[in-house]
Amino acid sequence: MTSRLTDQQKQTWASFREFADEFIAPEARAADEQQVLSRDLIKKLGSAGWLSVLLPEEWGGRALDWVSYGLMAEEMGRTCQNVRNFVACADMVSHAIWKWGTQEQKDRWLKRISSGEAVAAFVLTEPKVGSDAKSVQTEARLDGSDIVLRGVKKWISFGEIADVFLVFAQYEGRHTAFLVERETPGLRVEALQGLLGLRGSSLGEISFDDCRIPASSMVGQPGSGLVFVASTALDIGRYSTAWGCVGLAQACLEEASAYARGREQYGTAIIGHQLVQRMLADMLTGATASRLMCLEAGLVKDAGGMDAVNRTLMAKYFASTTANRVAADAVQVLGAYGIGGDSSVARLFRDAKVMEIIEGTTQLHQAMLGTWSAHVPHPAGTSARPL
Structure with a gap:
């Protein structure tokens, strides 16, 4: 996949992965147990410039492209879905204000949200x-x-x-x-x-x-609330969630494969057992396919494609259902350790189910994509016709 990224996008991905590992991952368990994000972490996100990144620099943003935004959401989803959700909510509100708000509203809120001073x-x-x-x-x-x-x-x-x-x-x-x-x-x-x-x-x-x-x-x-203000914001949230599911699946894959290499049963590491290999293979394939589908959605959005919204819908549908399956398999691979109170895959498993509900349920996406399927052109550029 990296061959399809620019050098700048690769650097952005690497820098946020480093930030996520250093500052977000250590807070994930506490956020889940205490049921709140620390204000210190929120301020760190703001000071590091990871809030409202889609906005122009004059409003505290980075004017980030959609692919880079997705890669950022993946790293947040890999380390803590609550942080990814927080950043998405901040972006949804700030982008709505920037695009549809008055000058007074922009002056009052945009830089406060992007700095982490105000929660939206x-x-x-x-x-x-x-x-x-x-x-x-x-x-x-x-x-x-x-x-x-x-x-x-x-x-x-x-x-x-x-x-x-x-x-x-x-x-x-x-x-x-x-x-x-x-x-x-x-x-x-x-x-x-x-x-x-x-x-x-x-x-x-x-x-x-x-x-x-x-x-x-x-x-x-x-009258512009749904058609303009909400729809634009919801597309951001759906796109972030899709990439966040990729990160969640990646985290589950890493946890499960590491455990399988070290856990021995019947005289060998369980990664040598074929049924465990099958689960790991499905996890790897699902995470990779989800990432590619999200990348395609991002590339279409960056190109201003007319079907960008539906590409995002498809990515979110596939990535969220995949994350749910991958998380369930990760718990299975870890066995009793997977259901323990201090298990990270248990938290990921609980979060994964929520991904199929927020920003549009799985069933809603199926209905919308089923309708869209009748109008999707053939990849070669000609309309597909029944055989």
Whole structure:
């Protein structure tokens, strides 16, 4: 795969792998057990320049290309999915503000988010609204020069610790986005803990009880919330998740193969047993294929391809289902050690299942890709026809 990367992309990959091993990996277990990321780590991400990297430099970013962004997400996924999720959420919000926000909104938030000073949350999901994002029930109404929000959001990553929320609501019957600061009267946050995976992502339930914000808090225009603001952000999150699944699968492969080389049963290392070899072979092949599919999605995005969104959908679908299988096999290879409370593959196994749910469920992706399949041209450039 490296033959398809530029020298700059290789250097970016190497530099973040070094950062991830030194600063992220040692925090992964604590984030999972304590169910929160340390502010010190968040500040390190900011000071190292790994937040809002898609933005131009003038706003604290790096103007990173999509392939490099994916390689970064892989290394975060390899070491700690909670950190990858945090960076993705920060990028989703900051990119939305940069692309659709006012000058005042950009000046107030972008550099604070990119430095790690402010934590941002993407607030779309509701207790009764998940994949069907257009059906949000939270309401926003104009009252004088203010907007009044009323409703409940749930399963919001980093909602427990966020300083600013990008909130989606129905405004005059149209899906619209707003920025809401944490200390706004009428906003209440309840922590959601004890989840299966991504425990360090500080999920929260956010209630808006006649929460009053300035009308200038609107991001974009009335009715642009889903089609423009949310869709752009969700594509970033889906792309990050896809690459993060590659990293998760890679971590499981490394753990399982190392254990198999050192664990002896019946007088030989278990890596010599054919059924273990089969699991390791499937893990290696799945991780490699997922990486190549994500790379293809990144190359199409960098080229501005019309099917970039669907390529990302396909990469996320394949990589997340693969990560789930690979993580299950890694637990199997490690046996009793794989299910221990201090096992890293146990944490990866729990996180892997979440990957099939966030940023669009496996079943939603199947439905969307099934529809798209009828319109995919042949790789040689001609339309495929049934034989």
